[in-house]
Amino acid sequence: GAVVSQHPSWVICKSGTSVKIECRSLDFQATTMFWYRQFPKQSLMLMATSNEGSKATYEQGVEKDKFLINHASLTLSTLTVTSAHPEDSSFYICSARRPAATNEKLFFGSGTQLSVL
Amino acid sequence: KNQVEQSPQSLIILEGKNCTLQCNYTVSPFSNLRWYKQDTGRGPVSLTIMTFSENTKSNGRYTATLDADTKQSSLHITASQLSDSASYICVVSAGTGANNLFFGTGTRLTVIP
Numbered sequence: 001g002a003v004v005s006q007h008p009s010w011v012i013c014k015s016g017t018s019v020k021i022e023c024r025s026l027d028f029q030a031t032t033m034f035w036y037r038q039f040p041k042q043s044l045m046l047m048a049t050s051n052e053g054s055k056a057t058y059e060q061g062v063e064k065d066k067f068l069i070n071h072a073s074l075t076l077s078t079l080t081v082t083s084a085h086p087e088d089s090s091f092y093i094c095s096a097r098r099p100a101a102t103n104e105k106l107f108f109g110s111g112t113q114l115s116v117l
Numbered sequence: 118k119n120q121v122e123q124s125p126q127s128l129i130i131l132e133g134k135n136c137t138l139q140c141n142y143t144v145s146p147f148s149n150l151r152w153y154k155q156d157t158g159r160g161p162v163s164l165t166i167m168t169f170s171e172n173t174k175s176n177g178r179y180t181a182t183l184d185a186d187t188k189q190s191s192l193h194i195t196a197s198q199l200s201d202s203a204s205y206i207c208v209v210s211a212g213t214g215a216n217n218l219f220f221g222t223g224t225r226l227t228v229i230p
Contacts (some may be wrong), residue, residue: 108158
C-alpha cells in the first residue's frame with residue numbers, strides 16, 4: 001500500500017536554531033501534502049497545505065515566516081521551523097493525498113517529535 | 118459550525134472484551150468519514166473510510182458503522198488485544214480537499230491484561 005515517510009522521527013534542538021522536517025510519498029505522486037501539529041492529548045491541527053510547484057496555503061494563525069514549507073517535487077514536501085523556541089515543541093505530522101478511483105486516500109507520516117531546549 | 122465530537126474521551130477495558138467508540142458530527146456537506154488509529158508518538162493509521170452510501174465497513178476486528186441521517190458513526194472493536202491501546206480518531210471530510218477535514222479529539226483506549 002501507499003506509504004508516507006517522515007523524517008526525522010524526533011529532534012532536539014537549541015532555541016534559535018532551525019529544524020527541517022521531510023515528508024515523502026514513497027510509491028505515489030502527491031500534488032498536495034498537508035502539515036499538522038499535535039499537542040499532547042489533543043487532535044491534529046492543520047497548519048498548512050503544501051502544493052507542488054506553488055506557494056503553501058497556511059491556516060489562520062500560522063506564521064508563514066516561522067513555518068516554511070517547500071514542495072519542490074511530487075514526492076517531497078519539507079517543513080522548516082525557523083528560529084525555533086520552546087513553545088514550538090510539539091508533534092508535527094504530514095499527510096499526502098493519493099487520488100483514487102473511488103475514495104480519496106489520505107496517508108499520514110509517522111510524525112516528528114520536536115523538542116526545543 | 119462543522120464539528121466532530123467523540124465519546125468517550127478515554128476508555129479502559131480488559132483484554133478480550135469488546136468496546137464501541139462513538140463519533141457524532143455536524144459537518145456539511147458530507148463527503149466521507151474515516152477512523153484512524155494513532156499510537157503514542159506515531160502518525161495516524163487508517164482503519165476505515167466510509168462514504169454516504171455505506172453504513173458499515175470492517176477491517177479485521179474493527180467494524181465501523183455510519184448513520185448519515187443522524188450523523189453518527191461508531192467503531193466497534195472485537196476481542197480487544199493489548200496492542201489495541203491507542204487513540205482512535207474520527208475524521209469527517211466536507212469535500213475533496215484534505216483542508217476540508219474535521220478531526221475529532223479522539224478516544225484514548227487502554228486495554229489491560
